[in-house]
Each structure stands twice: as structure tokens, then as C-alpha cells.
Amino acid sequence: GNSxxxxxxxxxxxxxxxxxxxxxxxxxGYPSLFWYVQYPGEGLQLLLKATKxxxxxxxxxxxxxxxxxxxxxxxxxxxVQVSDSAVYFCALKLVGFKTIxxxxxxxxxxx
Amino acid sequence: ExxxxxxxRYLITVTGKKLTVxxxxxxxxxxxxxxxxxxxxxxxxxxxxxxxxxxxxxxVPEGYKVSRKEKRNFPLILESxxxxxxxxxxxxxxxxxxxxxxxxxxxxxxxxxxx
Numbered sequence: 001g002n003s004x005x006x007x008x009x010x011x012x013x014x015x016x017x018x019x020x021x022x023x024x025x026x027x028x029g030y031p032s033l034f035w036y037v038q039y040p041g042e043g044l045q046l047l048l049k050a051t052k053x054x055x056x057x058x059x060x061x062x063x064x065x066x067x068x069x070x071x072x073x074x075x076x077x078x079x080v081q082v083s084d085s086a087v088y089f090c091a092l093k094l095v096g097f098k099t100i101x102x103x104x105x106x107x108x109x110x111x
Numbered sequence: 112e113x114x115x116x117x118x119x120r121y122l123i124t125v126t127g128k129k130l131t132v133x134x135x136x137x138x139x140x141x142x143x144x145x146x147x148x149x150x151x152x153x154x155x156x157x158x159x160x161x162x163x164x165x166x167x168x169x170x171v172p173e174g175y176k177v178s179r180k181e182k183r184n185f186p187l188i189l190e191s192x193x194x195x196x197x198x199x200x201x202x203x204x205x206x207x208x209x210x211x212x213x214x215x216x217x218x219x220x221x222x223x224x225x226x
Contacts, residue, residue: 004153032213043115043201043217044154089153093213097142097161097205098169101154 002027006090006102013080014110021075021105023064023090031092033057033066033073038087038104047075047088085109113138115218117202123224124192132187132221134202142205142213143185144169145177147198148220154201160185192225199223 007022025031032051036044048057053068062077073090090102115136124130136143144159146169156169160179174196176188185204189196200221205213 006153034215036215043219044203044215045217046214049214091154096167097144097159097213098167099144099156099159099215100170101146101156103151103153 002031002092002094002100004090004092004100004102006088006105009087009104009106010108011105012108012110015082016079017109019075019077019080019084019107021088021090021107023073023075023102025071025073025090025092027071027092027094027100029095031094033064034091034093035062035064035073035075036089036091036101038089040086044089080107080109082109082111113216115202115204115216117200117218117221119221120219121222123226125226126193127191130189130192130223132189132200132202132223134185134187134218135183136185136202136204136216137183138204138206138216139182140204140206140216141182143179144203144205144215145175145185145187146201146203147171147196148201149198157187157200192223194225197223197225 034049035047037047048059050057050066055066087104145157146154158177160166202218203215205215
């Protein structure tokens with residue numbers, strides 16, 4: 001079946017450290033891939049997206065590349081800030097509007 | 112301001128008492144969806160709608176109903192709530208921004224407790 005697997009958290013980093021959050025997926029066809037971020041007490045916000053193989057999504061210093069050969073969409077940021085502390089969700093969209101989310105990865109950034 | 116609104120934000124109810132959570136968007140989006148968020152499980156899609164009068168099941172539709180009589184509204188109905196429906200619920204709306212990419216805009220969430 002279709003699924004999204006994210007690395008378990010929480011991830012704790014010091015400010016200015018490099019961030020990687022792994023995401024792999026299983027899907028039929030050619031899904032679109034997304035990263036969403038959820039700050040405490042809020043709904044999800046789109047962080048970045050990619051629609052086809054080798055596309056790179058980027059926003060606010062975060063990047064992720066759609067890797068079809070490894071079915072992955074890992075999230076990276078070169079230098080995290082305290083304000084990046086949040087829960088990050090990887091998601092894929094199938095035909096129509098069916099969407100599958102990963103379990104989420106909580107990130108803590110210490111000053 | 113473009114937004115998705117949900118009401119109520121918090122609700123405590125008892126088993127079997129019918130309830131409705133409303134969702135409204137002011138962006139003229141065609142697509143709307145309901146999710147529930149549970150610890151360790153992420154978000155799971157309950158129902159989605161691709162247009163007025165067009166709805167389809169997500170991964171966890173049991174125990175829920177939806178309707179889409181107007182483009183802007185997509186209420187979630189629990190006819191006979193049970194404790195396992197205690198969760199945080201999110202409504203989202205979306206439109207295509209090209210090449211089949213749908214950016215979803217989420218509401219602030221409704222925390223439901225069923226005792």
C-alpha cells in the first residue's frame with residue numbers, strides 16, 4: 001500500500017547545526033511530495049514541495065530533493081535556528097486528492 | 112485575509128451525542144479535506160471533497176460523515192461519537208497551482224474529547 005516513513009524524533013540540535021530529517025515513501029504512480037511544518041498550537045503550513053523526480057523544493061533555507069530511485073524526500077537545512085523548533089511532516093499526494101502523511105518528527109533547537 | 116476557519120476549537124462531549132464541526136474557507140478553493148492527528152500516527156485523512164457534492168473516503172472514514180453543499184463549507188459530522196474519536200481534527204482546503212500540485216491550507220484545529 002501507499003505509505004510515508006519518517007525518522008523518529010525528537011531531534012535535538014544546537015543552533016547553527018546541520019539538519020537532516022529522513023523521509024521515504026511507498027506509492028503507486030508518481031506522487032507529489034511535500035514537507036509541512038507545525039508550530040506549537042497551530043495548524044500545518046506548507047514548507048516546500050516537489051512534483052517529479054529530481055525536483056528540488058526549497059523555502060526559508062530548507063531543501064528537499066525528490067529522489068525516485070531511492071523513493072526519498074529528505075529535508076535538510078544548513079544552519080538551524082531556535083525558531084525552527086517545530087514538528088515536521090512529510091506527505092505525498094496521490095491521484096485525486098488523497099493525501100498520506102508521515103508520523104511527524106519533532107525538532108528542538110537549543111540556543 | 113485568506114483563511115480556513117473551524118468551529119468549535121475545543122469540544123468535550125459524551126458518547127453517542129451527535130456533533131458537527133464546521134469548516135469554512137474564503138479562498139474559493141475546490142478541494143477540501145478533514146484529517147485527524149493522533150500522537151505517533153501523524154495526520155490521517157478522514158474524507159475529502161473535490162467539489163460541491165463530490166466527496167470520497169480517506170484512510171479512516173468509519174464513524175464520520177461529511178457533506179459539501181456549498182463550495183466554502185465542509186462540515187464534519189459525528190453521528191454517534193465514541194471515545195476512540197478523541198483527537199485533534201484539522202480541516203484543509205486546496206487548489207491546483209499547476210502540474211497537479213495542490214498546496215493545502217490548514218485550519219487551526221479542533222480538539223475533541225469524547226467521554
